[in-house]
Amino acid sequence: MVRVLAVTNQKGGVGKTTTTVNLAASLAESKQRVLLVDLDPQGNATMGSGIEKRDLQSSVYDVLLGNKTVAQARKAAGVGGYDVLPANRELAGAEVELVDMPKREMRLQESLQAVISEYDYVLIDCPPALNLLTLNGLCAAKTVMIPMQCEYYALEGLSDLVNTIRKVRASLNPVLEIEGLLRTMFDPRNALAQQVSAQLEAHFGDKVYRTVIPRNIRLAEAPSYGMPALYHDRTSKGTQAYLALAGEMLNLSSKIKAA
Ligand code: ATP
Ligand code: MG
Helix, strand or coil: CCEEEEECCCCCCCCHHHHHHHHHHHHHHCCCCEEEEECCCCCHHHHHCCCCHHHCCCCHHHHHCCCCCHHHHCEECCCCCCEEECCCHHHHHHHHHHCCCCCCCCHHHHHHCCCHHHCCEEEEECCCCCCHHHHHHHHHCCEEEEEEECCCCCCCCHHHHHHHHHHHHHHCCCCCEEEEEEEECECCCCHHHHHHHHHHHHHHHHHECCCCCECCHHHHHHHHHCCCHHHHCCCCHHHHHHHHHHHHHHHHHHHHHHC
């Protein structure tokens, strides 16, 4: 069964895009068929996958507006063996243009149906806002991954996100669940980070992924080469962490299947 995961946090710069791109490459490395959906007008996941956002013939914007199918708009990542439904600045207009359209929150979900059987994983990179684009991500998804930095303000805003997820579940997408909180850019030498990390585990228990993503320069460099870190430096701690996260997720899904 395909797993559709929205990578979401309305807080900016917490590692959503880095996670989506590197997880896509890591799952593809394990022979999973992966579609990455870039739902952010910044187009960072598109560029980080080696696709030039300025040259797009069509993008997720056209799909949301119903002018193109996913099959028409998707592209193969430059390296990494996964597909990308790309985005660029045009997508910023979708918010306004969708407002008067019927079922405006369901447009991604509906357009994905035609290709969904071709994939094992669909990973949706959401923008840093609780807006209509993110709502489309949450309505298309079955589970949510929340990347967060272990810092003082990390928990602030989490309750807004959890409330939004609850509302979406109540009205639009009854199957939606939080799969897990992912600790990103972790620096074990930082006492506060250790503290916040322990708090997260205490509050959220097994909703916190065991895998912790360290702060690692290779992860930050890789997008400038238009590739996931796996192809930039395979041995780096960052690459290894995302491979481990993919392993943890594959394990999770085999447990679900067995149950
Ligand atoms: P936005 O909210 O703007 O979409 P985001 O949540 O998608 O941001 P990223 O773009 O993934 O966050 O990361 C923000 C910045 O931090 C980027 O410059 C990225 O390269 C860097 N970064 C992300 N994760 C790590 C990490 N584990 N180690 C070092 N740098 C990282
Ligand atoms: Mg991003």
